[in-house]
Amino acid sequence: MTPVIERVKRSGKQSSKASRGEETTGDARRDRWRKHRIARRKEFVEAALRALDTHGPDLGMEDVAAEAGVTKPVLYRHFDDKADLYVALGQRGTEILFERLIPAINAELAPVPRIRMALDAFFTVIEEHPNLYRLLAHGRPEKPVSSDVVAEDKELIASALTALLGDYMRMFNMDSGAAEPWAHGIVGMVQNTGEWWLDRRSMSRDAVVEYLTQIIWAAIDGLSRQNGVVIDPNQPLEANKVVQLGRAERVEETS
Secondary structure (H helix, E strand, C coil), rough: CCCCCCCCCCCCCCCHHHHCCCCCCCHHHHHHHHHEEEEEHHHHHHHHHHHHHHHHCCCCCHHHHHHHHHHHHHHHCCCCCCHHHHHHHHHHHHHHHHHHHHHHHHHCCHHHHHHHHHHHHHHHHHHHHHHHHHHHHCCCCCCCCCCCHHHHHHHHHHHHHHHHHHHHHHHHCCCCHHHHHHHHHHHHHHHHHHHHHHHCCCCCHHHHHHHHHHHHHHHHHHHHHHHCCCCCCCCCCCCCEECCCCCCCEEEEEE
């Protein structure tokens, strides 16, 4: 698991430390074997990502095994079933998204460039991994999984964005009660637009990012002006609020 986000585990099978190979049992041989299995599982997840590029969201375990250069029985030593692989792909998808998204959201830029950079991070990820997004958003393995990866990520992002917007609104002596519906509205709009764009591709990534940037900034600018606050869209704000996602979202201020 990357340091960008430590996801709360969806099943009770492993702790977050165990999933990263950090927890030890005191038995060196067993610890080496477990770390080897964790490393192999990660290799198979990367193979599944490559297989997705070739076969699409309907890929089978045999496609993943072929891409990894192993037999299906070997693959099943590391995944209980397709649902288990689905969860692992979801965790990897979250890592990929947050590795791009969090630095973009936290960039010390003026409001509009900051919004644009965050949107570009999201659209770049779904452009690079369209079948992974389709699988996680719409694909379902034969056996039900214990989580909805896309819904969980939406909630994480919306919660963090709520804290970020709320902090800025309080900084400008505005009512921060609007932060939560705003955050969920923005996240929903961006996701729905992303799905439309993946299906249609009727414009470039830069174009759709720019249109969304304009819409989001127009909403922020409109509400702030109603409260007597005028923000320069191209001038960095005095305080840079920073989002850190983990088991609990918090917002910090940097000088």
